[in-house]
Amino acid sequence: MRQFLCWLGWSLVLAAVAPGADLAVAGRGRVKELKITILSTMLADGDELGEWGFAALVEADGHRILFDTGARTDVVLQNAQSLKIDLTTVPEVILSHWHNDHIGGFLRLRDSVRAKAPTALARTHVAEGMFLSRRATPPHVEINPMLRLRPDYEKTGGVFVSHAGPVQLYPGIWLTGPVPRRHPERNWSGSVSVTTPAGAIEDTVPDDMSLIVDTEQGLVVLTGCGHAGVINIVEHARDFIRPARLHALIGGIHLFNASETSLAWTEDKLRSVGIDNLIGAHCTGIETVYRFRKNLGLDRAHAVVGAVGAGFELGRGINPREIAK
Ligand SMILES: [Zn+2]
Ligand SMILES: [Zn+2]
Numbered sequence: 223m224r225q226f227l228c229w230l231g232w233s234l235v236l237a238a239v240a241p242g243a244d245l246a247v248a249g250r251g252r253v254k255e256l257k258i259t260i261l262s263t264m265l266a267d268g269d270e271l272g273e274w275g276f277a278a279l280v281e282a283d284g285h286r287i288l289f290d291t292g293a294r295t296d297v298v299l300q301n302a303q304s305l306k307i308d309l310t311t312v313p314e315v316i317l318s319h320w321h322n323d324h325i326g327g328f329l330r331l332r333d334s335v336r337a338k339a340p341t342a343l344a345r346t347h348v349a350e351g352m353f354l355s356r357r358a359t360p361p362h363v364e365i366n367p368m369l370r371l372r373p374d375y376e377k378t379g380g381v382f383v384s385h386a387g388p389v390q391l392y393p394g395i396w397l398t399g400p401v402p403r404r405h406p407e408r409n410w411s412g413s414v415s416v417t418t419p420a421g422a423i424e425d426t427v428p429d430d431m432s433l434i435v436d437t438e439q440g441l442v443v444l445t446g447c448g449h450a451g452v453i454n455i456v457e458h459a460r461d462f463i464r465p466a467r468l469h470a471l472i473g474g475i476h477l478f479n480a481s482e483t484s485l486a487w488t489e490d491k492l493r494s495v496g497i498d499n500l501i502g503a504h505c506t507g508i509e510t511v512y513r514f515r516k517n518l519g520l521d522r523a524h525a526v527v528g529a530v531g532a533g534f535e536l537g538r539g540i541n542p543r544e545i546a547k
Contacts, residue, residue, distance in 0.1 A: 251393020253435050257281045259533035261301050262292030263503040267545040269304045270530040273297050275323040276446055276474050276504040285392050286312040290446050291327035298327040299334055305531050310339035315346040318446025319430045320368050349400045350386045351429035355417040388462040396434040401458045407451025409476040434459045440469030447505055448475035453491045467496030470534050478507030489517050503528025
């Protein structure tokens with residue numbers, strides 16, 4: 223018995239200190255305190271900068287995680303400074319997928335913190351497929367910047383953790399891993415191919431990964447570009463966490479150029495799941511946000527276009543900043 227208690231004790235300790243470990247031993251948790259702040263997207267006001275990119279800071283029950291790093295080298299760094307957000311106390315990064323508009327600030331951000339805080343931004347989560355060789359058609363040259371960034375990041379002491387499936391990083395804080403494509407929500411360019419041993423195949427962005435936070439009020443879903451398809455992501459999360467309603471959907475869901483048919487289909491699916499809050503940032507599309515607001519029974523307080531510095535706080539709802547009010 224004593225031996226068993228000792229084993230159990232160590233299992234709990236190991237689970238607590240090893241993000242990415244299977245936390246079945248420690249059980250599933252719900253997050254009580256959550257704040258998500260956008261650090262890169264198209265819309266900005268005040269002193270912040272807008273760009274075609276995405277990044278957000280996640281603060282959940284004392285854990286601080288950077289989700290994506292924007293498009294341009296310095297934009298997230300400048301926006302964080304302007305918003306007085308200290309990145310030296312953020313140990314972890316999640317890169318949602320390989321596209322330039324999500325990984326542009328990655329190395330510069332790590333460089334900006336490591337002299338003062340060697341462990342800051344030093345552990346980076348990606349989904350399998352992140353480091354596949356990609357070619358544009360034509361001119362058939364390597365275009366995946368992660369292949370270049372990987373050794374440079376590792377030289378700074380940074381570590382990549384690649385996920386093949388869903389994982390609970392901390393109680394109630396989940397990564398989807400690669401998302402099964404049960405519905406054909408195709409929203410990528412189609413002009414990029416992946417090199418495989420069997421030859422070149424279309425890049426469906428298999429590495430597209432989202433962050434899901436489980437709360438008493440429902441699931442909070444944070445996406446980068448949502449290339450897996452927002453409904454595929456939501457259904458996947460409801461399968462591996464629990465079939466709860468969406469308390470908030472935040473980030474890019476790549477519907478800016480979607481057809482009427484596809485918008486209507488997505489809207490119906492979201493309605494059947496139930497959604498309380500929407501911050502449509504990055505590639506969601508402005509028209510999409512207003513359409514969803516109207517057709518999903520939301521209002522100005524519960525559905526906004528995402529702006530830099532805007533965000534969502536559990537118990538308080540959406541802070542839209544000035545321009546998106
Ligand atoms: Zn994007
Ligand atoms: Zn993308």
